[in-house]
Amino acid sequence: MKRIVLFAILLTTTFGYTQTLLSYEKSPVFKECNSVDVDQLKSCFNYTLNTFIYKNFKIPQVVIDESYVGNVKVLFEVNSTGEFKTLYTDAIYDELKIETKRVFDALPTVEPATYNGNPTFVQYSITIALPLTEPVEKFLVKAGDEVVLTNKENLNATLSDEFDAIRKEKIAFENLEYSSELNVPFTHSYYARFDDEMNAVGTNSHTAAKPFVYSDVARYYDIKGEKESLAKDVDSWLGRKLFNEHLVEVQGKDYWFTVDPILDLQIGKDTEADFNTTWNNTRGVYIQAGLGKRFNLTTSIYESQGRFADYFNQYAESLKAFGPDPAVIPGRGIAKRFKEDAYDYPVAEAYVSYTPADFLNVQFGHGKNFIGDGYRSLFQSDVSSPYPFLKLNTTFWKIKYTSTWMWLKDVRDEVVEDKAFLTKYMANHYLSWNVSKRLNIGLFESVIWADTNGRGFDVNYLNPIIFFRAIEFQTGQGAGNAILGLSSKYKWNNKVNLYGQFVLDEFSLGDVKAGEKSWKNKFGFQLGAKYFNAFNVDNLLLQAEYNRVRPYVYSHNTQILNYANFNQPMAHLWGANFKELVLIGRYNYKRWFGDAKFIIGQRGFDFNTDEDSFSYGGDIYRDYNDRNADTGIKIGQGNKTNSFMTEIQAGYLLNPATNLKVFTNIIYRDFNPEAITASTQDSNTLWFSVGVRTDLFNWYNDM
Numbered sequence: 001m002k003r004i005v006l007f008a009i010l011l012t013t014t015f016g017y018t019q020t021l022l023s024y025e026k027s028p029v030f031k032e033c034n035s036v037d038v039d040q041l042k043s044c045f046n047y048t049l050n051t052f053i054y055k056n057f058k059i060p061q062v063v064i065d066e067s068y069v070g071n072v073k074v075l076f077e078v079n080s081t082g083e084f085k086t087l088y089t090d091a092i093y094d095e096l097k098i099e100t101k102r103v104f105d106a107l108p109t110v111e112p113a114t115y116n117g118n119p120t121f122v123q124y125s126i127t128i129a130l131p132l133t134e135p136v137e138k139f140l141v142k143a144g145d146e147v148v149l150t151n152k153e154n155l156n157a158t159l160s161d162e163f164d165a166i167r168k169e170k171i172a173f174e175n176l177e178y179s180s181e182l183n184v185p186f187t188h189s190y191y192a193r194f195d196d197e198m199n200a201v202g203t204n205s206h207t208a209a210k211p212f213v214y215s216d217v218a219r220y221y222d223i224k225g226e227k228e229s230l231a232k233d234v235d236s237w238l239g240r241k242l243f244n245e246h247l248v249e250v251q252g253k254d255y256w257f258t259v260d261p262i263l264d265l266q267i268g269k270d271t272e273a274d275f276n277t278t279w280n281n282t283r284g285v286y287i288q289a290g291l292g293k294r295f296n297l298t299t300s301i302y303e304s305q306g307r308f309a310d311y312f313n314q315y316a317e318s319l320k321a322f323g324p325d326p327a328v329i330p331g332r333g334i335a336k337r338f339k340e341d342a343y344d345y346p347v348a349e350a351y352v353s354y355t356p357a358d359f360l361n362v363q364f365g366h367g368k369n370f371i372g373d374g375y376r377s378l379f380q381s382d383v384s385s386p387y388p389f390l391k392l393n394t395t396f397w398k399i400k401y402t403s404t405w406m407w408l409k410d411v412r413d414e415v416v417e418d419k420a421f422l423t424k425y426m427a428n429h430y431l432s433w434n435v436s437k438r439l440n441i442g443l444f445e446s447v448i449w450a451d452t453n454g455r456g457f458d459v460n461y462l463n464p465i466i467f468f469r470a471i472e473f474q475t476g477q478g479a480g481n482a483i484l485g486l487s488s489k490y491k492w493n494n495k496v497n498l499y500g501q502f503v504l505d506e507f508s509l510g511d512v513k514a515g516e517k518s519w520k521n522k523f524g525f526q527l528g529a530k531y532f533n534a535f536n537v538d539n540l541l542l543q544a545e546y547n548r549v550r551p552y553v554y555s556h557n558t559q560i561l562n563y564a565n566f567n568q569p570m571a572h573l574w575g576a577n578f579k580e581l582v583l584i585g586r587y588n589y590k591r592w593f594g595d596a597k598f599i600i601g602q603r604g605f606d607f608n609t610d611e612d613s614f615s616y617g618g619d620i621y622r623d624y625n626d627r628n629a630d631t632g633i634k635i636g637q638g639n640k641t642n643s644f645m646t647e648i649q650a651g652y653l654l655n656p657a658t659n660l661k662v663f664t665n666i667i668y669r670d671f672n673p674e675a676i677t678a679s680t681q682d683s684n685t686l687w688f689s690v691g692v693r694t695d696l697f698n699w700y701n702d703m
Contacts, residue, residue: 026038026041026113026114027041027042027045027113027122028045028078028082028110028111028112028113028122029041029044029045029110029111030044030045030048030049030108030110030111031108031110031111032044032048033045033048046135047135047136047137049107049126050126050135051134051135052103052107053103053128053132054132054133054134054135056103056106057099057100057103057128057132058099059099059130059131059132060093060095060096060099061095062093062095063093063095063096063130068092068093068130069130069131069171070091070092070130070171070253071091071127071128071129071130071253072089072090072091072096072097072100072127072128072130073089073090073091073125073126073127073128074086074088074089074090074100074104074125074126074127074128075087075088075089075123075124075125076104076123076124076125076126077121077122077123077124078110078112078113078121078122078124079112079121080112080119080120080121081109081112081119082109082110082111082112082119083109084104084105084107084110085104086100086101086104086105087123089101096130100128171251171252171253172251173249173250173251173256174251174256175224175227175228175657176251176256176290177214177256177258177288177290178214178218178223178224178227179214179215179218179224180213180214180215180290180296181213181214181215181290181294181295181296181353181354181355181361182213182214182288182290182296182298182353183211183212183213183214183298183351183353183363184211184212184213184214184217184223185211185659185695185696185697186210186211186212186368186370186382186697186698187659187695187696187697187698188375188586188698189586189593189595189695190659190695191210191212192541192586192588193221193226193539193588194217194220194221194223195207195530195532195541196494196495196532196533196541197220197221198217198220198221199489199491199497199530199532200220200491200494201437201438201491201493201494202437203220204398204434205219205220206395206400206432206434206440207373207489208371208372208373208430208432208440208442208487208489209369209370209371209393209400209402209430209432210369210370210371210372211369211370213353213361213393215355216395226656227656227657230590230591230653230656231243231244231656232244242654242655243654243655244655244656244657245655245657246258246259246260246657246658247259247260247261247658248260254291254292255289255290255291255292256289256290257287257288257289257290258287258288258289259285259286259287260285260286260287260657260658260694261283261284261285261286261694262282262283262284262285262286262300262301262302262694262696263282263283263284263660263692263693263694264280264281264282264304264691264692264693264694265280265281265282265691265692265693266278266279266280266665266689266690266691266692266693267279267689267690267691268309268665268687268688268689268690268691269687269688269689270308270309270310270685270686270687271685271686271687272309272310272311272683272684272685272686273309273310274310275307275341277307278306278307278308278309278687278689279306279307279342280304280305280306280307280308280691281304281305281306282302282303282304282306283302283303283304284300284301284302284303284304284694285300285301286298286299286300286658286694286696287299287300294354294355294356295352295353295354295355296352296353296354297350297351297352297353298350298351299348299349299350300348300349300350300696301347301348302332302346302347302348303346304332304344304345304346304347305338305342305343305344305345306329306342306343306345307341307342307343309667309685309687309701310683310685311669311671311683311685311703312330312701312703313327313341314681315330315703316328316329316330316335316343318679319566319567319568320567321334321411321412321421321566321567322411322412322413322416322419322421323419324336325337326343327343328385328411328566328567328568329343329345330383330568330700330703331368331382331383331384331385331568331697331698331699331700332345332347332385332386333345333346333347333385333386333566334385334411334566347386348366349365349366349367349386350365350366350367351363351364351365351366351367351389352364352365359394359395359396360392360393360394360395361392361393362390362391362392362393363389363390363391363393364389364390364391365388365389366386366387366388366389367386367387367389368382368384368386368387368697369382369389369391369404370382371402371428371430371444371487372487372499372501372526373487373489373497373499373528373530374499374501374526374528374543374545374547375528375543375545375582375584376526376545376547376572376573376580376582377501377571377572378485378501378502378503378524378525378526378547378549378571378572379428379430379444379446379485379487379501379503379571380404380428380446380570380571381569381570381571381572381573382697382698383568383569383572383573383700384564384565384566384568384569384570385565385566385568387406387407387408387409387565387566388406388407389404389405389406389407390404390405391403391404391405392404392464394464398433398434398435399431399432399433399434400431400432401429401430401431401432401464402428402429402430402431402432403427403428403429403430403464404426404427404428404430405425405426405427405428405461405462406425406426406427406428406565407423407425407457408423408424408425408426408448408564408565408566408570409421409422409423409424409565409566410422410424410450410560410562410564410565411566411567412567412621414559415559415560422450422451422560423450423451424448424449424450424451424560424561425448425449425450425457425458425461426446426447426448426565426570427446427447427461427462428444428445428446429443429444429445429446429464430442430443430444431443431444437491438490438491438492439488439489439490439491440488440489440490441486441487441488442485442486442487442488442489443485443486443487444483444484444485444486444487444503445482445483445484445485446482446483446485446563447461447480447481447482447483448480448481448561448562448563449461449480449481449561450558450560450561480561481505481556481558481561481562481563483503483504483505483554483563484503484504485501485502485503485504486501486502487499487500487501487502488500494532495531495532495533495534496529496530496531496532497529497530497532498527498528498529499526499527499528499529499530500525500526500527500528501525501526502523502524502525502526503523503524503525503549503553503571504522504523505522505523505552505553505554506520506521506522507520507521507522507523508520508521516631516632517631517632517633517634518630518631518633519551519552519617519624519627519629519630519631519633521550521633522550522551522552522553523549523550523553524547524548524549524550524553524572524576525547525548526545526546526547526548527545527546528543528544528545528546529543529544529545530542530543531543537587539587539588539589540585540586540587541584541585541586541587542584542585543582543583543584543585543586544581544582544583544584545581545582545583545584546579546580546581546582547572547578547579547580547582548578548579548580548635549572549574549575549576549577549578549579549635550576550577550617550633550635551576551577551604551616551617551618551627551633551634551635551637552576552577552615552617552624552627552633553576553617553620554569554570554571554575554576554620555576555615555617555619555620555621555622555623555624556623556624557623557624557625558623559621559622559623562620562621563620564620564621567621569620573700573702573703574601574603574618574703575618575619575620576617576618576620577603577604577616577617577618577635577636577637577638578601578602578603578604578618578635578636579601579602579635579636580599580600580601580602581599581600581601582597582598582599583597583598583599584596584597584598585597591652591653591654591656592650592651592652592653593650593651593652593653593661594648594649594650594651595647595648595649595650596646596647596648596649597645597646597647597648597702598644598645598646599643599644599645599646599702600643600644601642601643601644602635602636602640602641602642602643603618603636603640603641603643604616604617604618604635604636604637604638604639604640604641605618605619605638605639605641605673605677605679605680606618606619606622606638606639606679607638607639607675607677608677608678608679609677609678613626614626614627614628614638615627615628616628616637616638616639617633617637617638618638639673639674639675639677639680640673640674641671641672641673641674641680642672643669643670643671643672644668644669644670645667645668645669645670645702646667646668647665647666647667647668647701647702648665648666649663649664649665649666650663650664651663651664654692658694659694659695659696660692660693660694660695661692661693661695662690662691662692663690663691663692663693664688664689664690665687665688665689665690665691666686666687666688666689667685667686667687667688667701668685668686668687669683669684669685669687669702670683670684670685671683671684671685687701
């Protein structure tokens with residue numbers, strides 16, 4: 001009942017003036033308003049009431065001692081006999097509630113409101129702003145046949161008062177972002193800080209669909225408390241902004257926002273490259289905001305130039321889109337040439353997040369999503385460039401159901417029409433079910449379709465609970481590319497989690513029984529384990545993960561229906577036709593952190609020569625009808641390439657509020673194809689970098 005009454009107050013709140021809730025022909029009348037024209041009675045009532053409150057309200061001592069700036073909300077009634085009655089009072093201090101009731105009880109009896117000539121009751125709401133300000137008369141009185149304005153101030157002064165009133169609403173910043181409906185910026189290193197708490201035995205959390213919303217994480221991990229515990233004892237404004245706080249942080253009674261600079265400034269050396277240094281120069285702005293308790297938004301705008309390790313540059317240029325621009329920076333977007341051998345790649349991401357009910361969160365924006373408990377995902381990863389999306393997260397009982405609709409781009413020369421990139425669409429469903437205190441099972445389905453026959457965004461796939469495979473059959477074999485998946489996670493104990501994924505693109509039982517390794521058996525799987533607080537060392541996470549995907553998975557006989565966006569896979573970074581072992585260690589102590597990653601893999605590439613132009617199943621952008629054979633298909637076929645990569649990073653968190661960190665990063669990469677071709681080069685790289693970065697997303701250097 002209290003929430004219902006408060007909601008009614010918020011709907012009718014005004015700044016220092018009353019507002020009626022009932023239709024009537026004449027408002028209540030103070031004796032001071034007897035000479036006022038009837039159409040000015042409401043204004044006179046407002047002014048007289050506010051003046052009485054201003055003159056009689058005694059500020060409690062606790063409010064004075066704590067220099068409180070805020071509001072008291074009151075719902076009251078003037079009954080049919082003209083008496084004032086308070087119905088509900090909302091204030092931060094009980095002393096304010098008591099004083100408010102005392103003042104209203106002291107109000108004189110007035111002439112009641114009338115309706116159809118009969119006395120009636122009227123309900124009002126009022127907001128008493130603290131500190132108190134003297135009301136200004138705004139009503140008209142009669143002076144003979146003249147109408148005279150009683151207040152002595154002009155319109156500009158009135159508007160100035162309104163602006164000042166808003167300015168005075170500003171209250172102490174309370175870091176509401178950490179309990180908001182915003183996403184926790186998804187980086188593997190930061191999510192490792194609370195991974196063990198969210199995966200404790202007996203929790204009803206769902207950890208596959210990422211990014212997480214702050215309010216979901218807050219049930220298991222105190223992010224606000226963590227940030228506050230890392231605060232440095234500094235007094236100067238510059239010290240606080242550099243080490244502890246957002247650059248701009250503003251909070252009012254029903255809103256808040258923060259503004260921060262984005263930096264990624266680094267310099268390094270690639271021992272294999274023929275240029276002197278690698279470098280990156282990113283500047284940008286990051287804005288977060290909340291309106292009320294259920295609506296949030298954020299935007300990040302990046303302006304970047306950079307030159308990377310030679311293998312990274314070559315991969316970026318292999319992703320080149322139609323047009324004059326030379327590259328697509330992996331995970332970021334199209335890059336134009338900067339100087340002679342560097343890139344200029346602007347990026348913008350934003351979304352709005354609305355939670356109309358505790359069980360439902362709706363997001364619409366331009367960004368990336370991830371589904372899985374591992375470092376990689378065979379369902380949906382964040383390795384491609386950002387894209388527009390609409391996402392629904394529904395949580396109830398032991399279920400979390402995530403539906404995501406995406407607008408993707410195929411940017412290859414051969415599919416461009418009228419010099420415009422081809423738009424295609426993806427719809428994903430992921431159902432996460434906590435079967436027991438330890439076991440979670442997830443069901444995944446996805447479909448990609450294009451604007452064939454002018455169908456555009458097919459409303460058949462807009463249904464959040466439809467079975468995509470059935471719709472694909474109904475719309476035609478070439479109308480879409482559907483993929484199914486099964487995931488699981490088992491909490492062995494509070495320290496060890498086991499997880500896995502199985503993805504199925506196409507399957508023929510008869511071919512499996514035949515034992516001939518048919519190309520039709522397009523599937524992949526992931527097996528992994530996490531060891532939290534390993535060997536009783538707090539905040540040490542060890543992770544092992546094995547991924548294996550057969551050739552031709554994610555590809556299609558209609559080229560545009562591949563499982564990709566901006567020439568980058570929507571699942572595993574390597575596409576298909578590979579196996580890899582990933583070993584990861586992460587450790588953090590206060591503001592210090594260190595990560596180590598080892599990746600051992602085997603991949604099968606196409607030769608792309610005049611003598612051998614077959615598709616061996618690793619390039620998901622190729623039509624699988626160009627395959628080399630129907631049977632005898634195995635992982636690593638084609639130009640077999642063994643690779644090893646290790647990446648070690650260490651650094652210091654400069655500002656926990658903004659995730660600004662200084663770091664040093666070392667990558668060793670050994671890439672050995674059996675045959676050296678124009679598209680597959682031998683590489684042995686040592687890449688060393690140092691820099692300062694606002695860490696808001698994952699960089700994947702392990703292509």
